[in-house]
Amino acid sequence: MDLQKMMNLPGALAAFTYSDKGDLQSHVLREGTELTPQVLDLLARSCVANLAIAGMEARGWEAVTGQSGFQPLKGFSVVGLEWSVVVDGNCGVVVKNRDADYEATFNALQAG
Amino acid sequence: MRIVKQLMAIPGVIAAGEYAYRGDRFSYEGALTDEFARMASIVCRANTLSVNMQSEIFDSFSENCGCRPVQGWIVRGNQITICAVGNYFAFIENRDELLNDVMTIMRAKVGDVQDDLLVNLYARLGGDTKEALY
Numbered sequence A: 001m002d003l004q005k006m007m008n009l010p011g012a013l014a015a016f017t018y019s020d021k022g023d024l025q026s027h028v029l030r031e032g033t034e035l036t037p038q039v040l041d042l043l044a045r046s047c048v049a050n051l052a053i054a055g056m057e058a059r060g061w062e063a064v065t066g067q068s069g070f071q072p073l074k075g076f077s078v079v080g081l082e083w084s085v086v087v088d089g090n091c092g093v094v095v096k097n098r099d100a101d102y103e104a105t106f107n108a109l110q111a112g
Numbered sequence B: 001m002r003i004v005k006q007l008m009a010i011p012g013v014i015a016a017g018e019y020a021y022r023g024d025r026f027s028y029e030g031a032l033t034d035e036f037a038r039m040a041s042i043v044c045r046a047n048t049l050s051v052n053m054q055s056e057i058f059d060s061f062s063e064n065c066g067c068r069p070v071q072g073w074i075v076r077g078n079q080i081t082i083c084a085v086g087n088y089f090a091f092i093e094n095r096d097e098l099l100n101d102v103m104t105i106m107r108a109k110v111g112d113v114q115d116d117l118l119v120n121l122y123a124r125l126g127g128d129t130k131e132a133l134y
Helices: A037-065 A102-111 B002-008 B034-061 B098-110 B116-124 B129-133
Strands: A010-018 A024-029 A074-077 A082-086 A091-096 B013-020 B024-028 B072-076 B080-085 B088-093
Touching: A010 A082, A010 B002, A010 B080, A024 B034, A037 A082, A037 A091, A037 B002, A037 B034, A037 B072, A074 A102, A082 A102, A082 B072, A091 A102, A102 B098, B002 B013, B002 B024, B002 B088, B002 B098, B002 B116, B013 B034, B024 B034, B034 B080, B072 B098, B088 B098
Parallel strands: none
Antiparallel strands: A010 A024, A010 A091, A074 A082, A074 B072, A082 A091, B013 B024, B013 B088, B072 B080, B080 B088
C-alpha cells in the first residue's frame, strides 16, 4: 500500500496500515495534525474490531432478511467531529470532514 | 420525518429512518418491512454507542484530537451502503457521488451531534431526560 498516494486524497491527515490483529505497521501523519502515532495505534485496533462487527452484521442481515448487496464488505468509516477514519482491508486513511470525499477514499483503499 | 423524506427524494436511496432510545422506537420510509426497520434501528444504535465508546478512549489519550463526539458511521457494502448520522440512518445504492451527497445532506440536516449521545437519543421520547437517565 502506497501511503504517500493515500495522503493525496482530499483532506487526508494520516494514512496507516495494520496487521489482521490491529497492530499498527506503518503510518504517515500530516505535519501539524493533532493526531499522534498512539491514536493511530488505537484507531487501527478499533478498525479491525469495527470491520469484524460490520461483517457479522452484514452476514446476519443478509441471512435474516434475504436482502443481498452487503457482502463482501468494502469498508467502514467512523465520522468524528472534525475528521473521519475510512478503512478497508489492512489500510486506513484519516480525512478532514470538511474536505472528505468518502467515495474516492473507499475506492482508493479498494484499489490499493 | 422531514429529514427522512428529504433523503428518500434522492434517487438511489433505498430506505431511511430515525430511531430513539433503545433502538426499538423508530420511523422509516422505503423498502424495509416494520420488522427489518426495527432490526436496522437496533443495529444502528448499537454501532453508534460502540463507536462513541471508542472515541472516548481515543480522547483520553489525545484530548481534543477531533474525533469526539462521533457524528456517525458508514458501512460500505458490495452494492449497498449504510450511512448513520446522529439518530438517522439511510440505506443507499453504491452509485457514483451518491454517498458523498447523502453524507453532506445528513450532516447538514441533522447538525452536529452534541456531547452526551444517550441524552440526545433519549430526548426524542420527551420529558426530563436527565432525570430519567440519571
